[in-house]
Amino acid sequence: MEKVGSSVGVVALAAAIATLLLPPFAAAAATGPGSSCTRSCGNITIPYPFGVEPGCYHAGFNLTCRSGAGGQGSPQLFLGDGTVQVLEISVQHNTVRINSTGMILPFNDGGRTKNGTWGSGLPRSGPYFLSETINRLLVLGCNTQVTILGGDDNNLVSSCTAFCPLSEPNPGFTIGTVASNCTGDSGINCCQASIVLSYSFYNIEINRLKGGLPFTQSIYIVDRSLDYTPDMVFSPDHSPKALPATLDWIIAKNSTCPTNTSVPECRSNHSRCQTSHSGYGCQCSDGYQGNPYVPDGCQDINECKSPDIYVCYGDCKNTPGSFMCQCPTGYTGNASIPNGCRDIDECERPEAHSCFGICQNFPGSFRCLCHDGTYGDPSTKGGCITIKKSFVGLSIGLGVGGTGLLLLALGGPFIIRKIKLQKVKKMRHKFFKENHGLLLQQLISRDTDIGHRMIITLRDLEKATDNFDRARIVGGGGHGVVFKGILDLQVVAIKKSKIVVQREINEFINEVAVLSQVNHRNVVKLLGCCLETEVPLLVYEFISNGSLYNHLHVEGPISLSWNDRMRIAMEVSKALSYLHSSASMPIFHRDVKSSNILLNDALTAKVSDFGASRYIPIDQTGVVTAVQGTFGYLDPMYYYTGRLTDKSDVFSFGVVLVELLTRKKPNDYQSVDGGSLVSHFVSLLAEDKLVDIVDPQVFREEDDKEV
Structure with a gap:
């Protein structure tokens, strides 16, 4: 029999991975980030x-x-x-801080005029422009005038003149001496000036005034908040150092925010478009912070956790996009200023605070007491009674009620039990209706066999799991907890799903009806469901040999054989192809990963965990949903657009193929450069260096000649 894991197989699998993973990267170029993108470089x-x-x-x-x-x-x-x-x-301020290299222009040839440029490393067309509000011009020199001209039109944007008190150079007088003697705004030995117009590049004109010393002139554009020192300006060899400067950036050049339509670049809820002099960018709305360029990137600011910024001298309550500052209960006034809350004297406002006894005010509240010789409820009229009247009433009550108390004591436990059973019954019926059990019955009413299998009572599942004993828990994940049970002499897996959005219940019920008809040897079979609990329960066939993740990431150098890995990959691809194309209605899994691929005793693959899956009408190619999945496996296009298609599962399957080849975990892998497993694999594939990342066991099981 021919060896499945031949070099042809390795090359074919690598080519398949390239086909599955590279298109989404290219397609996402102008759309948004994926879970496989590098998100840091150094610190x-x-x-x-x-x-x-x-x-x-x-x-x-x-x-x-x-x-x-x-x-x-x-x-x-x-x-x-x-x-x-x-x-x-x-992204909050739409700025980038860069190292801005100083310009050293020598005058040792006797010339009086020199020219230079700033911004040679920046694209002329944007999206970066020098921030005129944050930066300044700094000149170190003697008797020198520096002028900055911006853009192709050479508009004047800044100018300053530096003077030195010396008319002739002294021995040892260097530009370092000038820097150390710079007195800032006085113009002695140096000068500085604001930059009034923002451009991506500038022309620099330097004129040596009459009597100026023939020294090298140093020009910097730096962040105005920087307090420089001479050692910051010059290296030990007297070459210039780079100092921080700040660039503004825009998402669209020479445009203003549209007034009647949304801005596609501002993708987060609670974000807005902000027009600047060069174009526009995006910002989070007031009361929110984060990244407006990604879905759900703008998050509410909890102002109550920052009392130094959002001052409140009372009770602070956070609200979406804002906060409320109120005086505590029992106080009134303005809680946003010191001593702004004053005590309410409830005893002076009987219409609002009923007291038919003795009222006593104290800070923040009051006390209402019955008069001496009485007791009871002073907050109601006639609520305070004398002690003598109370004694007579108590005697009569004990005589009449003695027999009733005896009967109540004898029949109490029985009554309580009946009440509890009735309450449980009502609760189960309530959950059944809320989970649309009637709808499910209607959907499957045309097939009595499905109806008999699908509707499972809570009582049967409690019996199957010993009342959901924690000892019966065999697994769990992002979509629920799994119990092992015995139902109708068959070992089953019972999962408590985590559906928290009520509007998804209808789709969930429809999916149950569709999945009940799925029949494929590489898909875990859904046996039924129970809707008598707050969270629906799903019943699947039980797969006893764990997940692909557990088998692949074992301790030690030996894992699944290369033959098994190739076969499992083919079985999973067949299962996904069946779900996408051959089922009665296309089903997109939405969370394909190695831990959701179960293996039986024969190591046959079974795709499982449909807690996030969605069915798609035959006449549609996709559907917009809330993004769900696992970091490291998530399709970049689905992450940005929220549009679920068959390509979303295909991308995740491609990540599983990388995992099979490398035995590395996609959700926590990071390369030396901070890249994800997928990006690193694609990079090595392009460089023909897969040997650097492929599992050594794969090569050990290959012929040397084939490798």
């Missing part, structure tokens, strides 16, 4: 719309992450293809 976070790999960034926001000089040190991040170093990225 710098990379938020979308920025990204490193193709398909992980918005057009024009590609970055380069590479190791330090000589391959040593922490990785460094650069704009574009790697000329301008990035120090920090802020």
